Amino acid sequence: MRLKHFTLLLWIALFLVVGEVALEYRAKSRGFGTLLLSGRGLSGANNTAVTAEHGFGPTEDYPFRSRVVPVAKPAGTTRIWIASASYAEDRRWAASEIFPVLLEDELRARGHDVQVLNASSNAYSLATAAKVLHEEGPRWQPDLVLAYHFSNDLDELAPRLLAVGGGGAPNATESRGEGPDGPDAAANTDADEGTPRTEQERWITSRVVEATTAYAQAKNQFKARIVALRILTDRLPPALLDALEERVEAVHGEARALGADFVPVRFAVSDPTSSSGPMPIAYRNNLFRYNSYLSEQAWRTGVDDYNALLVELAARDGLDLVGLDAALSGNGAYFRDFCHLTREGHAAAAKALADQLEPLLAARANEEGGE
Template identity: 25%
Template sequence: MKNSAARTFYQYLIIAVSVMLIIETGLEYRHYRLGYDTPIFGPQPEQSKPTQKNDTVSKYGPAKDFPFRSEIIPTEKNNNLRIWIASASHAYGGRVPPDKIFPNAICERLTPPIPCQSINGSDNGMTIAGNIRLLRKYAPLYQPDYAILYQMSMIISDQQRQLTQGTTSSQQTSNSIMDFSPAVKLFESLSLYVHLSDYIGNNIKLRGNLKERLPEAMDQDFEENILTFIQACRELHIKPVLTTFALSHDLSNIDEMSRTEITNFVKYQAYLSPTGWIKTINHYNTLMKKIGTEQGVDVIDVGQALNGKPNYFIDYVHFTADGHHIIAQVISDTLNQILAQEPGRDI
């Protein structure tokens, strides 16, 4: 009887492991096809990188001597208008082709057409401090006339990390003779583990004590970030332009967010509930306009054009190609008005 029970147990174990391997292989293949390195299929080959495929893409950076995801331009400016975009992954575009992301589509929409070049000073995970460091390093070389700031979610994410530091501990102790950490690290890199841990962990977060607003003390931190950017631009003789921030859903349609969208949201937001995050963005958008008025800086209201329109978003903050088209048009329309007021410029 014991042998029969053991045999049955191992049969079920083999079936379970086989099913997990099949699911994992499918997930890994999907991720590999999307351009990610995976434990099973390995790293992406160099020749598969978009910049190696065709002339349309290869004329865009980043390149060895041009660290921007925009059309490669010389350092000689001549009489061209140059626009610097300071942002994060929102402007970098991810899998959206470089000729479709909004920083690279602004100049072509200026009316009447004028010689104009865009510099996409954005990168995944880049904060305002990172935007400023990049601007200070390269602005003297490329001499942008305007620097447009599209940043907000990174500030709020940093503020949430400040508020949640020390609430959890990642320290682990072990008296085991054998070191299983390499096996654990490999297991944690598997797609199946990531999907399960995200689903379980994020649903636990949603049942936790997520807040409806950041503490009011964070308002000053936000304002200081924006003022530091404005000051850096002025020191570099660049005209700063601010923008409000856009979200896929607003308070009128937050209930339409799918469960997957919500769990993906709390994966990156450790303090605020989805509703609280929207309220915080709305509040900071109001502060952004206030700062613009007080500092004499133009503010482009991107949020008004795109908030609550999920068909223009890949997730709750990143744009589809159509979303990039809309934000490029909104920015260009406002720039047309700004340029028309410049003395000596025939627009």
């Protein structure tokens, strides 16, 4: 066939491009950065969004979304490594507004010489956290390793452990948006399961594949509605908790290998089991955009099960345990969806963590002073 016979293909391409531009224009007019119309370029002067605000990472030499510090650790400084996901990376807010940075500010204000390395990234899980710690940890020499994870591990593990997907395995690298309310929400997207990529690589991939407004809109329109029609599981299978335990232990093992203290962090959510009534529909839709197999009930009880697991592990292994659940869970002002924080939530999280870490830091200081 000759090229002239393929005008149908060209028309289809034209419609897709026009539709894309129109949607992006709409998004742009609402204040979102978009694939084609925003200044979120990958090079030159427009690269500021990727490298974040002045003084904060990630940069080429500094892979963390926190205040840039040199690799060499000053004597007497305690380095706190925060291994988390979008909850702590949270590109919705400026770097100066997210809880790892606020935690550093809070602890310094209380007289502690600390540096917080925010090794959190969208879609990271405990499995990824262990890898990143293994690869980057020796260079940055953390003293405390805080692991704040749950939902991404749940989403990774559930399809396999629920033995679904007989007609073909579900895609393990589903896209993951940041929030329910805009094209920008889907811009920060996934890394392959357990495979950390550089910030630049992730951004390029997300830009090409996922940040397309039409694609993101289509996903947003359909996925949560479809998942709501499924037979969903109401309780985490025991094997899933076993797998979570293995993952927590893997991060613990990496921290121990670096000579750092491992501090698991109990998970906080907008709607814990104690809260009455169903989750707000927007939150539930957002939950179902990420998780395709567990019901709202399973999510709530799953968080309880996971937090109980951390308590058990901490008791068994003699670990210090901190948590954001008591301070944050169930407080609507602190959450912008089912697990991501508002500005107020980040501030409250930083304060809660500082309160709980202070005795640990004091104890460490005493130990070092004694030595």
